[in-house]
Amino acid sequence: MGSFNKAEQKAPVLFLIITVVVTAVATMATVTFAMGDKPPATASKVSLSPMSAAEPTQPQVKTFAKVANPEIPPLAPLGPPPIPADNPMSDAKVALGKLLYFDPRLGGDASISCATCHEPEQGWSFAEGISRGYPGTVHWRGSQPVLNSAYYNKLFAAGSTPSLESQAPSAARGGVAGNGENDIMEARLRLIPDYVNRFNDVFGEPWPTINNAWKAIAAFERTLVQRDTPLDKYLLGDKTALDDQQLRGKTLYEGKARCILCHNGAFTTNEKYYNIGVPRATRWEEDGLAQVTFRFEQYAKGATEEMYRNIKDDAGLYYRNKNKWSMGKFRVPSLRYTKYTAPFMRQGQFYTLEEVIDFYDRGGFDEEGRTTSFPETKTPLVQKLGLSDEEKEDLLTFIEALSGDEILMDKPKLPPYKPLFTRAELQAAQAAK
Ligand code: HEC
Numbered sequence: 001m002g003s004f005n006k007a008e009q010k011a012p013v014l015f016l017i018i019t020v021v022v023t024a025v026a027t028m029a030t031v032t033f034a035m036g037d038k039p040p041a042t043a044s045k046v047s048l049s050p051m052s053a054a055e056p057t058q059p060q061v062k063t064f065a066k067v068a069n070p071e072i073p074p075l076a077p078l079g080p081p082p083i084p085a086d087n088p089m090s091d092a093k094v095a096l097g098k099l100l101y102f103d104p105r106l107g108g109d110a111s112i113s114c115a116t117c118h119e120p121e122q123g124w125s126f127a128e129g130i131s132r133g134y135p136g137t138v139h140w141r142g143s144q145p146v147l148n149s150a151y152y153n154k155l156f157a158a159g160s161t162p163s164l165e166s167q168a169p170s171a172a173r174g175g176v177a178g179n180g181e182n183d184i185m186e187a188r189l190r191l192i193p194d195y196v197n198r199f200n201d202v203f204g205e206p207w208p209t210i211n212n213a214w215k216a217i218a219a220f221e222r223t224l225v226q227r228d229t230p231l232d233k234y235l236l237g238d239k240t241a242l243d244d245q246q247l248r249g250k251t252l253y254e255g256k257a258r259c260i261l262c263h264n265g266a267f268t269t270n271e272k273y274y275n276i277g278v279p280r281a282t283r284w285e286e287d288g289l290a291q292v293t294f295r296f297e298q299y300a301k302g303a304t305e306e307m308y309r310n311i312k313d314d315a316g317l318y319y320r321n322k323n324k325w326s327m328g329k330f331r332v333p334s335l336r337y338t339k340y341t342a343p344f345m346r347q348g349q350f351y352t353l354e355e356v357i358d359f360y361d362r363g364g365f366d367e368e369g370r371t372t373s374f375p376e377t378k379t380p381l382v383q384k385l386g387l388s389d390e391e392k393e394d395l396l397t398f399i400e401a402l403s404g405d406e407i408l409m410d411k412p413k414l415p416p417y418k419p420l421f422t423r424a425e426l427q428a429a430q431a432a433k
């Protein structure tokens with residue numbers, strides 16, 4: 001929006017009216033692009049956050065398949081991920097980041113590493129609906145794949161973190177994730193001679209610091225990308241990369257099945273937030289420990305006392321802007337690599353891609369007819385699709401073409417602590433007494 005304000009200031013007076021109109025329309029489009037659905041006229045706007053100023057336009061549902069719509073970028077081959085200027089890549093940094101990613105000493109009780117909840121063999125995520133937590137806890141959301149996460153502008157299911165550099169510490173320190181204390185994690189790194197050398201080599205500083213550890217992990221994560229899927233090959237000109245069934249699936253994806261409305265562009269996400277109708281996780285009804293974390297998260301995210309006591313579902317984007325219109329909205333995830341990342345949705349509500357397709361086909365209901373806990377904010381973009389069994393099958397084979405071969409990695413051998421003194425030194429010291 002800032003750029004439009006600038007344009008307005010510079011516009012000659014004669015064109016002011018035109019500019020204002022164009023600006024208004026374009027601003028609305030920009031905001032739509034950033035947020036998601038337009039609130040109804042009756043929606044509550046009691047928020048102090050700048051996000052609540054959103055007045056997006058109505059989605060152009062009817063025309064999306066026929067005309068080029070600038071709000072719906074077409075599917076495209078995936079390029080390399082962006083590299084931030086303040087954390088350039090180097091082989092030595094990536095090698096260090098890999099060790100740290102697998103090293104449980106970057107966590108509270110040195111028992112779980114990033115890889116514990118983001119296992120290469122589990123699609124670089126954790127194959128349960130709700131992720132395991134720090135020992136003695138369970139998490140409250142499903143672990144998302146770290147693979148390809150370098151492409152997101154906003155990380156986590158509600159987009160609460162803007163970069164991998166700032167994501168890593170919240171993972172390693174979060175109460176139900178790593179639960180680590182910065183000072184202790186840093187002290188551990190400093191007592192591992194191999195790390196001291198590597199940090200020195202990579203960052204040119206005498207001692208490892210915790211912030212540099214997050215930078216190295218982020219650099220490693222930026223190498224975990226998949227850009228050679230059948231779809232990428234097809235879009236780059238290899239017309240044999242998709243078979244007829246997958247091509248029929250692609251046509252459905254871009255048309256009748258509506259997936260392209262949100263899962264669009266090279267990374268198959270517009271990164272906006274929607275309530276698509278996913279029902280609440282049943283685990284919270286049965287598992288006391290999961291219920292404890294769920295209540296803790298309400299408190300930690302500043303929900304009202306009323307919500308803390310009574311809410312029964314993850315309110316998603318609401319926790320970030322405290323705007324009722326954001327209840328139950330979540331970031332659109334990429335569909336790349338989903339062949340390996342079951343279960344699906346923020347708490348793994350669906351186990352298979354077949355179930356997901358059935359859910360969309362019913363217009364956002366599971367097989368028992370359950371839907372979102374926040375029906376007021378459910379998006380009009382998800383509607384009954386009327387897909388035949390054959391069409392569902394075609395769509396499924398196309399979704400699978402958004403994943404290439406599985407990317408696996410062996411756990412590296414981790415460098416040991418330096419002994420504070422050797423046995424010989426100890427004996428010498430005792431003899432000298
Ligand atoms: C105890 C399990 C656990 C541990 C340990 C853990 N994570 Fe996660 N991670 C999760 C869960 C659960 C989520 C989803 C949270 C959410 O959406 O609110 C997540 C989300 C992420 C994401 C966001 C992906 C996306 O699509 O937005 C990244 C990146 C990530 N973790 C990296 C890491 C790194 C790096 C570490 C180690 C420093 C780590 N995680 C440690 C469970 C864990």
Ligand code: HEC
Pocket residue numbers: 157257258259260261262263273274275276278330331332333334335338341343344345346347353356357360361379381382399
């Ligand atoms: C209105 C926007 C929208 C449309 C249209 C849409 N999706 Fe989604 N999709 C989302 C959002 C938002 C989520 C995450 C919801 C959550 O976690 O609760 C999601 C999640 C998914 C997931 C789970 C991914 C994961 O890693 O957990 C799959 C698979 C998926 N969608 C496939 C599809 C398919 C196939 C279509 C077309 C039939 C489609 N989507 C149409 C917005 C949309």
